[in-house]
Amino acid sequence: MTSRTLSAPHGGSTSLSAADAVYRKVSWRLIPLLFVCYIAAYLDRVNVGFAKLQMQDALQFSEAVYGLGAGIFFIGYFLFEVPSNVILHRVGARRWIARIMISWGLLSAATMFVNSPMTFYVIRFFLGAAEAGFFPGIILYLTYWYPAARRGKATSLFLAAIPFAGILGGPISGWILQGMAGVNGWQGWQWMFLLQGLPTAALGVLVWRYLDDRVKDAAWLSPDERALVARDIAAEGTGKAEASIWSVMSNGRVWLLALVYFCFVSGLYGISFWLPSIIKAIGVTGALDIGLLSAIPWSFGVVAMYLTARSADRRLEHRWHSAIGAVVGAAGLLMSVAMHGNATLSMVGLTIATMGIMSTLPVFWGMPTAFLGGAAAAAGIALINSLGNLSGFSAPFMIGLIKDATKSTDAGLHMLAAFLVIGAVLVLWVKPSKQPVASSTR
Structure with a gap:
């Protein structure tokens, strides 16, 4: 079989394998650091679910108080998301993401000093404000380095x-909660916030020293390699909207995508915040055992997410991939409730749910990044993410209210399954974009 060649700068040619090598080089440079940063970001959001195993009793918080505190993070996140992403687009990812990580790492560590509902609410609000812009900033940043036909795989590796x-x-x-309890007179949940918050601030310093804002700044690529990537990004940009922020705010497709994302993320945060409590409810008691079991659904979720994104990249199709993943996630949640009396089958249901929910995420972000560019992308991605992440406020709070009223999370999981099905229906209404395929992409 002969090797296919493509036009390259200065009248030369570039084979697909050579282009693949360039993008592998880009991925090895960027993705590992972004991956570790997002682990820190996501731990910062969901460690409150593990802290609940001790913190709720220690501070005498009701389920509703705890759910409100967990969710109020997303109010601060919502209010500052769009301005943060617009600033990132203007000043560069390196300095702005570093600022975000240092400030949220210090605030996360400070959560160890919470001693009342009000201090819990206040610090969670400012923590959300500090982190605002990180996730949409990275999604925007990836559009600077990958054309559409390669972005889904890169996004899935990040996610x-x-x-x-x-x-x-x-x-x-789980280990920190058990093993560090009583050290220096602090409880396990206090140590958890401290030991997971300070490394985030250190990662922010690493971002400042290591990340490059744009392809033109990448001294680790050769001139020809920079030209290849820049050409691909420029070719794709010709099909995207470069519009004012206000026109993005009035774009019906952006709002529909925000509603779809709200439904998908409701399922994600329902699993993230309540998985430890759900595992405890099926009969597992030790914090370390709960932590080990909670790793099972996420392990299968990694595989499902990567394979789904790879399929979507090959077919340049996002709507049906997202819809099917959401329906599978809903089915898994319903199974986990139906099999509540059987710990093994209930865990199988939670695992299926996590696989379905996780597989929707990288595929979903292929839709807005296919038709938004420049400042429009900065504002549009942030708007979709901020509105979608309001479910991070509503889902934990509603589940907390439901659990207070019914003494069970079953009805709350039914609610999350319904959101996922609604999201699956709505995503099929999104008008598909004709994504330009740059010359050196598959």
Whole structure:
């Protein structure tokens, strides 16, 4: 079989294998650091679910108080998300992401000093404000380095940090809760916030020293390699909207995508915040055992997410991949409730749910990044993410209210399954984009 060649700068040619090598080089440079940063980000969001195993009793918080405190993070996140991403687009990812990580790492560590509902609410609000812009900033940043036909796989590798945060964070959080309890007179949940917050601030310093804002700044690529990537990104940009922020805010497709994302993320945060409590409810008692078991659904979620994103990249199709993943996630949640009396089958249901929910995420982000560019992408991605992540406020709070009223999470999981099905229906209404394929992409 002959090797296919493609036009390259200065009248030369570039084979697909050579282009693949360039993008592998880009991925090895960027993705590992971004991956570790997002593990820190996601642990910062969900470690409150593990802290609940001790913190709730220690501070005498009701389920509703705890759910409100866990969720109020996303109010601060919502209010500052769009401005943060617009600033990132203007000043560069390196300095802004570093600022975000240092500030949220210090605030996360400070959560160890919470001693009342009000201090819990206040620090969670400012923690959300500090982290605002990190996730949409990275999604925007990836559009600077990968064309559409390669972005889904890169996004899935970045988003694999979510299940890996569950795989690593569960056992680590469980160990800290048990093993560090009483050290220096602090409780295990206090040590958990401290030991997971300070490394985040250190990662922010690493981002400042290591990350490059744009392809033109990448001294680790040769001139020809920089030209290849820049050409691919420029070719794709010709099909995207470069519009004002206000026109993005009035774009019906952006709002529909935000509603879809709200439904998908409801399922994600329902699993993330309540998985430890659900595992405890099926009969597992030790914090370390709960942490180890919680790694199982996330492990399968990594595989499902990567394979789904790879399939979507090959077919340049996102709507049906997202819809099917959401339906599978809903089915898994329903199974976990139906098999509540059987710990093994209930865990199988939670694992299926996590696989379905996780597989929707990288595929979903292929839709807005296919038609938004420049400042429009910065504002649009942030708007979709901020509105979608309001479910991180509503889902834990509603589940907390339901559990207070019914003494069970079953009805709450039914609610999350319904959100996923609604999201699956709505995503099929999204008008598909004709994504330009740059000359050196598959």
